[in-house]
Amino acid sequence: MHSAILLKAEVKALQAANEQKKRRERKRKRRIMQGGSLSVQEGEDILQSAKVDAQFSIIAILNPASQTPLSIGCLLFPGFQALDAFGPLDALNVLSYSTPLTLSLIGASLSPISTHPAAHPSAIGQTIVPTHTFSSAPPLDVLLIPGGYGTRGSLPGLEDAIVFIRARFPELKYMITVCTGARLAARAGVLEGRRATTNKRAWLDTKEMAPGVKWVAHARWVVDGKCWTSAGVSAGIDVVLAWVEEVYGKEKAGQVAGVMEYERHEDSRWDPFAVACGLPEDE
Incomplete structure (x- = not known):
């Protein structure tokens, strides 16, 4: 039971992080389309977003019951x-x-x-x-x-x-x-x-x-x-x-x-x- 509560909280936190990642990606896309470039921090954000995606995949595999x-x-x-x-x-x-x-x-x-x-x-x-x-x-x-x-x-x-x-x-x-x-x-x-x-x-x-x-x-x-x-x-x-x-x-x-x-x-x-x-x- 305790593990399930922790897993639910982790999924919620990852969902919030994923939503933030999507907003940043939309901003970066608009900037590049307008001829701009990425900062060092934004490059690091891209790497971090890949880690978030990987964590979602792991949770889906280890806990298929979390899916509908x-x-x-x-x-x-x-x-x-x-x-x-x-x-x-x-x-x-x-x-x-x-x-x-x-x-x-x-x-x-x-x-x-x-x-x-x-x-x-x-x-x-x-x-x-x-x-x-x-x-x-x-x-x-x-x-x-x-x-x-x-x-x-x-x-x-x-x-x-x-x-x-x-x-x-x-x-x-x-x-x-x-x-x-x-x-x-x-x-x-x-x-x-x-x-x-x-x-x-x-x-x-x-x-x-x-x-x-x-x-x-x-x-x-x-x-x-x-x-x-x-x-x-x-x-x-x-x-x-x-x-x-x-x-x-x-x-x-x-x-x-x-x-x-x-x-x-x-x-x-x-x-x-x-x-x-x-x-x-x-x-």
């Missing part, structure tokens, strides 16, 4: 595909070792939600317990939407999930869909007029369902504004690592992949499954 956590939500529904959710979530688990995140698992109720596909009665499945309902979920920065057999038809709670996506989309910084999770986003209307992709085994059917979306056949993932959509199942790991690289840098994405012992596909156009499914070339 990114609020992430994962949408859940009966029949979601296990790896669609758990692959990206494990990448985010690893990311949270060094980066402040919060995670909400969001369902129609707080009852356990099963991956069991109704279309395959003899299949096995797993269950996961939501932390929030559609009505109690906190404000979100990122919404992760997995796919699976449960995205088809009108299973219990699915229409509520679609309404939730539509209602929360404006506040999001990013929406990430995996596999046929793009179907739910399309049904919510948030992909209208945007480029997107999905599981290639479901591509033709999905394209017919949502003709207003600019569906891309040959893509591991597609980015259009704040919408990140991926191809099927395992592609969810690649799209989340690509998102990590976009937001936190290539080195951080490499660190996460290394901990997972996962070999990334870094080319978003890599897609042998589109070829295997005989999909046409994109226009």
Whole structure:
């Protein structure tokens, strides 16, 4: 507790020093632009400001909790595909070792939600317990939407999930869909007029369902504004690592992949499954 108080005070002092540094830098810039020169003291100030920046970097590394956590939500529904959710979530688990995140698992109720596909009665499945309902979920920065057999038809709670996506989309910084999770986003209307992709085994059917979306056949993932959509199942790991690289840098994405012992596909156009499914070339 005492250490936390000291650290908070140190951060406050450094923030004040940083603000003073910015004011001095603006004055020096104006002087140089007007043909002036720097004094010895101002040269020393530049060196001191570099030390302040370095101290900020050290504090951020040693105390990631001092940063504002990114609020992430994962949408859940009966029949979601296990790896669609758990692959990206494990990448985010690893990311949270060094980066402040919060995670909400969001369902129609707080009852356990099963991956069991109704279309395959003899299949096995797993269950996961939501932390929030559609009505109690906190404000979100990122919404992760997995796919699976449960995205088809009108299973219990699915229409509520679609309404939730539509209602929360404006506040999001990013929406990430995996596999046929793009179907739910399309049904919510948030992909209208945007480029997107999905599981290639479901591509033709999905394209017919949502003709207003600019569906891309040959893509591991597609980015259009704040919408990140991926191809099927395992592609969810690649799209989340690509998102990590976009937001936190290539080195951080490499660190996460290394901990997972996962070999990334870094080319978003890599897609042998589109070829295997005989999909046409994109226009």
